[in-house]
Amino acid sequence: VMTEARRAGHMSRRDAERLNGKLTFALSYVAYRVGRGVMQPLIRWASGHPRAQQSTSWQAVDKALAFLITLLSLLPPRIFRLRGAPPRPCVKVWTDAAWEPTSTAPATVGIVVYIPPEAGQRGRYLYSSMVVPEEYMQQFQVRRQYIGQLELLAAVAAYTTFHAELRDRRVIHWIDNTSALAGLIRGYAGAIDSAHIVHAFHALNAGLRTDVWFEYIASKANIADLPSRMDFDLLRRLRAQERPCVLPATDEWLLPAQTWLEARRFCEAHEK
Secondary structure (H helix, E strand, O other), rough: OOOHHHOOOOOHHHHHHHHHHHHHHHHHHHHHHHOHHHHHHHHHHHHHHHHHOOOHHHHHHHHHHHHHHHHHHHHHOOOOOOOOOOOOOOOEEEEEEOOOOOOOOEEEEEEEEEEOEEEEEEOEEEEEEOOOOOOHHHHHHOOOOOOHHHHHHHHHHHHHHHHHHHHHOOEEEEEEEEHHHHHHHHHOOOHHHHHHHHHHHHHHHHHHOOOEEEOOHHHHHHHHHHOOOOOOOOHHHHOEEEEOOOOOHHHHHHHOOHHHHHHHHHHHHHHH
16 A cells, blocks of 8 residues: 555545554554654544644655655564463563753663563563763753653663563563653654654564553552662662663664664673
8 A cells, every 4th residue: 555655646525534543553553663753644644633733745655655655665574473371470660760951970871670570480580771872861852851861761762771571571661750651652753853663672672572551550650760879789788680771873773673673782782
């Protein structure tokens, strides 16, 4: 359908509505929400509202279609096992970021992962933290508050740092920032710098085949608040294992989705 629309150089409102329905299903439930943000020109085109259509050129729609055609050809299949052995227990992930506009202290991110007991092995905690390099802060759009972007950054860092533990697993991921949480759940964000991080997260997640369920947690209950503030006493009492935080370079957020979809090679290259 998308290839024919590009060839014709036009798409009716009805055809756009049908295509949006199919893409919403494919990208939300099959493809881990990757590429949802790219659908915005199609959604405006299908709305039928004169103002929305006037603000959306066919060139924008055509670029979105070209991207989505490539994306769908690259996505790995998603497998649901309905019979056989019960699913493995969910891994628990907490992420947090710390930044104060009135403080000279650098921005930091913290991650805590709990691997539940399985096959005779005891449950274990893992954690990681990092001072966010200044070059990252310079990449963000100028604004009064950067905590939303940093919370998204922490979420990606959890999967680039602990990719071996989270690959092919069901995960419950707790975040105490509602704007970051909403962006990750929807699969897109309005601010362009946030949108890049959200898109990279879901492309990486699709490559890892990690089934993530996001939940809100109050800041005072978020254990990741400790490593984000460089407080490791409780984690050490829990015998948590520390892992160096793996954060992609600033220029890698704009790499093609194919690079992020090749999650194993991408993460292992960073470890080396």
